Amino acid sequence: MSETIALEVLRYNPETDNEPSFQSYTVPYKDEWVVLDALNHIKDNLDATLSYRWSCHMAVCGSCGMTINNEPKLSCHTFLRDYRGGVIRVEPLDHFPIERDLVIVMDSFMDKLSSVKPYLIPKEDKPLSTGEYLQSPGELQAFHQYTQCINCMLCYAACPQVGLNEDFVGPAALALAHRYNLDSRDAGRNARAEIVASNEGIWECTFVGACSQVCPKNVDPAAAIQQTKISASVDWLKDLLTPRAHR
């Protein structure tokens, strides 16, 4: 008989269940399979009612984030071979309401993301005839790491402050704000500061560092937030010493 592996999946049906409960499945074990392959096997062959999000299967779209054995992970990026001989426990991402099974309600994340104005705000509109904005390799390197975020929300699931204070803007959104603040083509730092430098922004972060540990794209939101704390403090001091010169 060929080798198998057991999955315990948290199920929740909003129409019939009062609370979530685990359901066990046994799937074929294959060295090259990831947890998402196992879920697809369940959906296609064992239980078509299982709900979960996924799209690209290559750690690019950021849709398939789940809690796998107590660790926020992309299920397309988590191999069965790392759990061989054990049980794989799959749950929805922590700190988000459960819509159904492994599907979470992400509205709060989308609101937080848009609140930090994650787009270039140029100092002044230039006509096309003036040509492109030039940027040196060094200027690009200053923020390039933060452009890698795929909005998978693993950092929100890992951050205890997100769980303890639902208003906290959170790691990914603050990292993205930092990415645009660092961009030499951008002049929107003051416009973002209203949210970024508020109590629910960077100051809610206590540098647990879990966001950076779980990030599948090595974005390091914890670093972005600490750097923003320093620049926001410098802004505050400048404002205090020369009230009219800034903003």
Add this chain to the structure above:
Amino acid sequence: MSPRPYVRKIQRSWWLHHPRYVVYMIRELTCLFVGLYCAMLVVGLVRLAQGQAAWDAFLAALCSPLVVILQLVCLVFAIYHSVTWFALTPKAMPLMIKDEPVPGSVIVGAHYVGWAAVSIVVLIAAGM
């Protein structure tokens, strides 16, 4: 959106559920001992202002076994706090020199050099 999304409440024991949160909470706990030692220094200043006798009594109290043990405990937590903080400095203070990032080990190393330099100055001043 479903009619009834299920909201999971965060438990009081959340920080016991993963080693990384336990390490974090220990780092947070160190602030109590660092604060305690600062309070001890403030008491020392007050006693100094009260005159020679008060200052001598304070110094004598510092040498009692219980206070020595307390200071050693504070030292252990202060070192833990400093080492874990220094390890995080490359994240908080990344440096670029001529478009090249300065390696994290250099930034951390600079903090240890600074720590050693300040300690030497304090030790020399204390010996005078």
